[in-house]
Amino acid sequence: MEVVGRVTAVGAEVSEGLVGQQVLALLPGFGGFAERGVAEAEMVLASPPGAGADEVVALGVNALVAELALxxxxxxxxxxxxxxxxxxxxxxxxxxxAHARGAEVTVVTSSSARGERLRELGAAHVVDRNRSGVPDAGFDVVVDTVAGPDLGQHLELLRPNGRYVICGAAGGLPSVESFAPLLRDFHKSLSLHAFSLNSVTPEELRGSWKRVVALLGEGRLSAVVDQVFPLAEAAAALRHVADGKAFGKVVLRPR
Ligand SMILES: NC(=O)c1ccc[n+]([C@@H]2O[C@H](COP(=O)([O-])OP(=O)(O)OC[C@H]3O[C@@H](n4cnc5c(N)ncnc54)[C@H](OP(=O)(O)O)[C@@H]3O)[C@@H](O)[C@H]2O)c1
Structure with missing residues (x-):
């Protein structure tokens, strides 16, 4: 999906100044398991000064999705x-x-150990989904990367004028009935958003990356690298992700 590396060549209408620069590039499709890649110039973003490749790729698409969703x-x-x-x-x-934006953040995660790490990243409250299930109600915003069969229960946790943004479906597709609270709780004027990075304009992408880099520079955001695998061990890296034990991002290093 995304890669970090040095630009070795540019097309005719692209500034030669990019050559030699370390950049984050969003590739079309899933073509990032490679030593070299080709990206559209508008999908290439400057690496923050002084940041390492592992750190930048661990921010990458995930930081853009999180920032733009919020x-x-x-x-x-x-x-x-x-x-x-x-x-x-x-x-x-x-x-x-969300914490950097001044919100009070509650996280749903799968263990108390993960919860402790999330507290260090700004979570004020932790709900262990394997123990207590669904949190108490009263949220203005829900950011959901899981969807799945429990989406409806989480939609019901919104306050009046609350906003729910689905950015992924790690838990599978929800049933149509999951969305019933939108109309059943009509008086609450809830909003439901589906958000994919594929829909954003190059301007939105750059604006978001600028805000991500600023937060990084201010020390209010850090990349979370779970593990780095050599490219030759990509299959093991994928198995590790599929096991659901990774905390943050799994990075592949071509050499
Ligand atoms: N919107 C976009 O443009 C965009 C871009 C990239 C990816 N995505 C999608 O976003 C989703 C999340 O991506 P990611 O990179 O964050 O994935 P990830 O690193 O695999 O994390 C997903 C997390 O969801 C939780 N989870 C997994 N299965 C679950 C289940 N059955 N029930 C409840 N919670 C579960 C786990 O967190 P805990 O253990 O902490 O609960 C897991 O760590 C994926 O579906 C991905 O395809 C969307």
């Missing part, structure tokens, strides 16, 4: 934000970015 639903200071799938690649960044 931006689209206007998560504001003082609001209560719930993050589902908080220990995952997107979740660890959504937790930090």
């Amino acid at each position: 931006q689209r639903v206007g998560a504001a200071a003082g609001e209560r934000v719930l993050v589902r799938g908080a220990g995952g690649g997107i979740g660890v960044l959504a937790t930090q970015i």
Whole structure:
């Protein structure tokens, strides 16, 4: 999906100044398991000064999804934000970015150990989904990377004028009935957003990356690298992700 590396050549209408620069590039499809890649110039973003390749790739798509999802639903200071799938690649960044925006963050995760790590990243409250299930109600925003059969229960946790943003479906597709609270709780004027990075304009992408880099520079955001595998061990890396034990991002290093 995304890679970090040095630019070796550019097309005719692209600034030669990019050659030699370390960049983050979003590739079309899933073509990143490689030593070399080709990206559209508008999908290439400057690496933050002084940041290492592992760190930048661990931010990458996940930071952009988390930042833009929170931006689209206007998560504001003082609001209560719930993050589902908080220990995952997107979740660890959504937790930090919501906290940096001044929100009070509650996370749903799969163990108390993961919860402790999420507290260090800014979570004020932790719900262990394997023990206590669904949190108490009263959220202004839910960022959901899980969806799945429990989506409806989480939709019901929103306050009046609450916003729910689905950015992934790590837990599978929800049933149509999951969305019933939108109409059953019609008086609450809830909003439901589906958010994919594939829909954003190059301007939105750059604006978001600028905000991510600023948070990184201010020390209010950090990349969370679970493990780094050599490219030759990509299959083992994928198995590790599929096991659901990774906390943050799994990185492949070509050499
Ligand atoms: N919107 C976009 O543009 C975009 C871009 C990239 C990826 N995605 C999608 O976003 C989703 C999350 O991506 P990711 O990189 O964060 O994935 P990830 O690193 O695998 O994390 C997903 C997290 O969800 C939780 N989870 C997994 N299965 C679950 C289940 N059955 N029930 C409840 N929680 C479960 C786990 O967190 P805990 O253990 O902490 O609960 C897991 O760490 C994926 O579906 C991915 O395809 C969307």
